[in-house]
Amino acid sequence: MTRADRYILRQFIQTFLFGLLAFITIYVVVDLIESLDDFSDRNVPFKAILLYYLYFFPEIIKLIAPIAMLLAALFTFSRLDSTHELTALRSAGFGMRRIALPLLIFGFLVGGGMIWFNGWFVPEINAKRFEIDRQYLGRNIVGGVSNLLLRVSPTLTLQMDYFDTKNNTARIVSLERMDSAALLLVPRTETIDERTVVTGRDSLYTLAIVERIDAKSMEYDSVTGVWTMIRGIARNMRDPEQVAATPFDRREIKGLPITPEQLRLSQQSSDELTLTELQGKIQREERGGRDVRSLLIDYHSKFRCLLWYSVHNGAT
Numbered sequence: 168m169t170r171a172d173r174y175i176l177r178q179f180i181q182t183f184l185f186g187l188l189a190f191i192t193i194y195v196v197v198d199l200i201e202s203l204d205d206f207s208d209r210n211v212p213f214k215a216i217l218l219y220y221l222y223f224f225p226e227i228i229k230l231i232a233p234i235a236m237l238l239a240a241l242f243t244f245s246r247l248d249s250t251h252e253l254t255a256l257r258s259a260g261f262g263m264r265r266i267a268l269p270l271l272i273f274g275f276l277v278g279g280g281m282i283w284f285n286g287w288f289v290p291e292i293n294a295k296r297f298e299i300d301r302q303y304l305g306r307n308i309v310g311g312v313s314n315l316l317l318r319v320s321p322t323l324t325l326q327m328d329y330f331d332t333k334n335n336t337a338r339i340v341s342l343e344r345m346d347s348a349a350l351l352l353v354p355r356t357e358t359i360d361e362r363t364v365v366t367g368r369d370s371l372y373t374l375a376i377v378e379r380i381d382a383k384s385m386e387y388d389s390v391t392g393v394w395t396m397i398r399g400i401a402r403n404m405r406d407p408e409q410v411a412a413t414p415f416d417r418r419e420i421k422g423l424p425i426t427p428e429q430l431r432l433s434q435q436s437s438d439e440l441t442l443t444e445l446q447g448k449i450q451r452e453e454r455g456g457r458d459v460r461s462l463l464i465d466y467h468s469k470f471r472c473l474l475w476y477s478v479h480n481g482a483t
Contacts, residue, residue, distance in 0.1 A: 171256060172269040179243045179270055186235035187228065194227045195220055211303045222296035225289045232281065240270060286442040294439040319425055322346065327385075335387040335427040340396060342420065344378040346405075377405045380418070387427050394420045442466070 168176075199220070206216055247253040256266055315327040328339030355367040382399025396418045403411040440448060449462045 168269065171259075171261065171266075175243065175247070175266065176269045176273060178246065179239055179273065182242050183235055183239035186238050187231065190231040190235060191224060191227050194231070195223065198223070205304055209303055215299055215303055219296060219299045222292050222299070225284070225292045226296070229281075229285050229289050232277075236274065236277065243270070290439050290441045290444070297439055315430070317425065317430070319423070323423075325423075325425065330430055332427065332431050335389070337385040338383070340380075340382045340385040340399075342380040342396070342423075343376050346375060346377045375404075378403055380420070382418075385420075392426070394423050396420055 205211075244253065247256075253266070257263070315330055317325045319325050322345040324343045324345070326341040326343075327337040330337045354365045355369050356363050357366050358364070378401070380396060380399060380401045382396035384397045385394055386397065387394050396415075398416060399418065400412055400414045401418065403413070445462070445466050449459050449466060453459050
């Protein structure tokens with residue numbers, strides 16, 4: 168790298184950092200003005216507001232870095248041209264491609280770094296920011312810690328009224344098992360003397376709930392990896408003629424293929440999930456038989472945007 172390369176690169180980086188700082192300041196001021204009423208109405212502590220905007224910085228950088236890179240390149244070459252330094256460099260034998268080479272290399276380095284920054288670092292910080300949103304403002308709740316419904320598999324559905332991510336415990340839990348070939352007795356009727364009379368029953372095999380377990384709470388043993396339902400009742404509905412109900416104090420639910428971490432991830436939006444976590448969530452939802460088209464759109468749009476970002480920054 169020549170002295171001229173270092174000079175051009177220094178001018179570019181200074182302009183880029185100044186642009187980032189200016190955009191971040193404008194973004195934060197505008198957002199603060201819009202949210203000031205919400206902070207005041209809900210009596211949000213000053214420390215929480217400060218942390219909220221500190222956690223907001225990575226998201227802002229992700230949004231405005233491409234614009235800052237473009238403007239930095241335009242202002243750098245415009246300044247070099249206005250001071251005739253660009254003319255002097257070309258007179259010294261430097262072509263435009265050679266003059267732009269350090270910026271091109273720097274752009275590719277920044278673009279490559281932003282793939283990790285946008286795909287893994289920003290979602291982790293967003294999770295902390297959204298936690299403040301949920302705690303103080305009641306915003307960005309997706310699924311939430313209440314009324315949680317999960318399709319664990321095509322034949323297993325889990326519902327929780329509330330899930331505590333700190334203690335790995337759930338409250339008011341229902342577990343339904345289904346059978347794709349369950350026996351269903353359908354009454355056979357005939358009309359006799361203008362009256363409908365049941366003359367028999369036909370057997371029909373169809374998808375139906377064969378077991379339902381309701382409990383007041385459920386806890387997770389991190390050592391054995393087994394969920395235990397506490398103070399509930401189990402209903403066996405395989406026999407359509409008679410439902411067997413069995414109360415219990417504690418009952419282990421072995422083979423329930425879900426962990427507290429997966430429950431936590433299921434409550435988060437795509438902006439809070441890294442690319443790896445989002446891919447895992449899509450695979451779990453697919454195994455559960457749910458429609459994952461919206462998640463796939465989020466994943467591919469995020470992934471392709473990162474690739475475009477890397478190429479765009481490098482080309483800038």
